[in-house]
Amino acid sequence: MNAPLPVHPESYSPKDFKSELKPIWCPGCGDFGVLQAVYRSLAAIGRAPHDIAFISGIGCSSRIPGYTTAYGFNTVHGRALPIAQGIKIANPDLLVLAAGGDGDGFSIGGGHLPHAIRRNTDLTYIVMDNQIYGLTKGQLSPTSPKGLPTVTSTEGSLEDPVNPLLYVLAYGAPFVAQGTPADMAGLAAMIEEGIRYPGFAFINVQSPCVTFGQPEWQVKQHRATMKPLASLGHDPKDRLRAMDLAQAYGKELYTGVLYRNPEPPATYEALVHQRQQVLGRDAPRRQDVLNAFIQK
Amino acid sequence: MSTKGIDFRDLSLKDALDLAILIEEEAMDRYGELADQMDLHRTPDAAAFFRFMAKNEAKHGATLVKRRNQSFENQPSAVTRAMIFDVEAPEYDEARAFMTPREAMASALRSEVKAHDFFARAVPLIRDATVKALFTELREEETLHQRLIQEQLEKLPPDPSLGAADFEDEPAPQ
Secondary structure, three states: OOOOOOOOOOOOOHHHHEOOOOOOOOOOOOHHHHHHHHHHHHHHHOOOHHHEEEEEOOOOHHHHHHHEOOEEEEOOOOOHHHHHHHHHHHOOOOEEEEEEEHHHHHHHOOOOHHHHHHHOOOOEEEEEEOOOEOOOOOEOOOOOOOOOOEOOEOOOOOOOOOOHHHHHHHOOOOEEEEEOOOOHHHHHHHHHHHHHOOOOEEEEEEOOOOOOOOOOOOHHHHHHHOEEHHHHOOOOOOHHHHHHHHOOOOOOOEEEEEEEOOOOOOOHHHHHHHHHHHHHHHOOOHHHHHHHHHOO | OEEOOOOHHHOOHHHHHHHHHHHHHHHHHHHHHHHHHHHHOOOHHHHHHHHHHHHHHHHHHHHHHHHHHHHHOOOOOOOOHHHEEOOOOOOHHHOOOOOOHHHHHHHHHHHHHHHHHHHHHHHHHOOOHHHHHHHHHHHHHHHHHHHHHHHHHHHOOOOOOOOHHHOOOOOOOO
């Protein structure tokens, strides 16, 4: 039911997706690696920039659409997913990416995530998880570790962090992965795989903030401690094992695909199309719908 | 640093030259990006050094393009940028706002070591004698570049006692 994306490999190079706008992220920011991985994955997919829509919320990482040549919409805080879903449903042939930070995705926009998952709209959601609000200068974010001192938790956070991996797996996300800019090849391959997956793909990227993040949890430490799931023999079809691994969020850095539903469920846009086909000419006219509301 | 889909055992001279050109191109682009980052974050000395490195990589790339065209002009390339990841290009996390010229040079030195190791690891795998000779030559060039940077580093005065943490980098204008 879910039509695969048309693929034209080698038609585009990563440079074709790079805009003239220069990133203003702090030097050393993990988001530079994510952007590079996005360029690589889009080149591998081979769709033209005008066939791609990149939607984001607000925050440092949400500037990312502007650095690509695709259609972009830097929306309002926490609202990347509703807008991305609307764009996909209205334009099912568009390749739709959504992106943002952990605050945008799990706090301000936290209410939208389960609904995007249960609708299974075919889009790829990349969260650049830096465990801090960086743009506003270092406040506690939903994924900040317990005990972290920040400008809003001077004596250390009292709250347990949100576990993004467990959260999306529990809501039934059919594709869940985690990456880091410490492994560029792995990250680019993972984003490409997420885009190719015919359904909602969630990719959590541990993307450290060099300015307000934890000095002991930067890309160098990722490089030294990451555990690629492929090397551990993890079977991404095993959802329960994926949930088990996800519980180590914040303690172990597992990278790769945690879960890939081998039988992708129907996407929302496919079901909408099917409903339109079934109703056909019997669907109520626009005028009748309005009249029903105003009880004419 | 990594590569994807490249089998060094069967690498032809044309593909090896193309690969070397792409490695130089990737490094040139990255140094250019790092220079832009330094300019945006008011770190002009490091920006100037990264621009100098970008020019050097461009020069090396142009020399390789000339060699490639002498033997294989108009023949299509079988290798792409998507196959290489940070072979000679410094990793993004090497950069920091207010990094000193010494720190910028040290990051370039690490990149030259990385590139040397790439060619050194590939050489024993290569079966074609001309490719082996090319990669051996490139490996030695990386050793020379390391020495040149090391010499520049030794000429630099010591870094000031104030570090990056002593400055506050205001966000760039939105």
